[in-house]
Amino acid sequence: MKIKLLILSFLLSSSVAIAQVVANQVDDFEDNTPQGWTIGSSTLAGILITTPADGGPDGAGDGYFSYTTTGSSNGGGSKCLIFSRNAQWSGDFIGQGVVAVKMDVRATSGDINLRIGLADQDSNSFPVTQMVTTNPVVITAGSGWQEVTIPIQPSDFTVLPGGSGLTAAQVLASVVEMRILSNPSASWIGESGLRVMDLNDITASTTLSTNDVVAFDEFSISPNPATSKLNVYLPQNAKNTTISVYDVLGKKVYSKSIDALSSTSVDVSNWNSGVYIIRISSDNSTQTKRFVKQ
Ligand SMILES: [Ca+2]
Known part of the structure; x- marks a missing residue:
């Protein structure tokens, strides 16, 4: 029982x-x-x-x-x-x-x-x-x-x-x-x-x-439009950063991992003309910007 x-x-x-x-x-x-x-x-x-x-x-x-x-x-x-x-x-x-x-x-x-x-x-x-x-x-x-x-x-x-x-x-x-x-x-x-x-x-x-508690400066790019080289300037506190570029259809056309650099450049000279989206991902943030390849 x-x-x-x-x-x-x-x-x-x-x-x-x-x-x-x-x-x-x-x-x-x-x-x-x-x-x-x-x-x-x-x-x-x-x-x-x-x-x-x-x-x-x-x-x-x-x-x-x-x-x-x-x-x-x-x-x-x-x-x-x-x-x-x-x-x-x-x-x-x-x-x-x-x-x-x-x-x-x-x-x-x-x-x-x-x-x-x-x-x-x-x-x-x-x-x-x-x-x-x-x-x-x-x-x-x-x-x-x-x-x-x-x-x-x-x-x-x-x-x-x-x-x-x-x-x-x-x-x-x-x-x-x-x-x-x-x-x-x-x-x-x-x-x-x-x-x-x-x-x-x-x-x-x-x-x-982490975005909500740690200030994260914006990255910047130049020149825009770009013809041969796109310069990318990274925020001070970016760590383990990956740069990715997508075309307007969302297809990834470029990806590069960088660390301990404040700037880098992407060779776009052979790319088709048009609008691209560049995405910077790091341990504490993801940001995107648009740029034009002429
Ligand atoms: Ca899954």
Whole structure:
């Protein structure tokens, strides 16, 4: 009898323990599934969402998540918006000490105004209080993979009108739905128009980016437009720096790792004329600039 009771109490306690967000969990898409991320139309989700096995920020063997909108102004798959109602992105973010969502993002068609949306829900599974991060992170189309930190503390959110009146802190402690969306305005819905949103390593982070505490000077380039040589001047505190250059289609055309240098130059004399994007990544920052090859 005692053993039966023990087993019963074990079963009860394990069924009561609710799976929820865990500090520093990562959706890395290495299993080539969307890992619970989907769109409003389940039929179109299987068509518009893909999970390529290669081509993430680490190149070959780095799987990632890719969503291509239909480009229509309305209807299924027209909005640049994905959501998760999986247990993994629900529950008590504050209790887990999660203060930011970090991820790798790439926009290959149209700029992305990235925001995180969170909502709790009522007993009929409808979102009740909805909120989105107030400041979008702008990902320029064709700028390659960017490492992004979106702070998600209560003061980072705009609580949308028409809800049940929970505060941002209350929603953060009882999340049922999380959204990743693009909209220049603070909205629960993504914007329409053709977008390709690539994502990797969506992380429930307990720290803000080093960027937020360490000042990082901008790098500079000259001349712009460049004809034969593009000079690159690096910030003082850059360490383990990689210079990458992408063409307008997002194809990497140049990459070089440098250390302990304050300036370097790139020979562009044989490159096609046009617009390029140069990206400087170091231990504590990633920055991009556009330049023109004449
Ligand atoms: Ca990956």
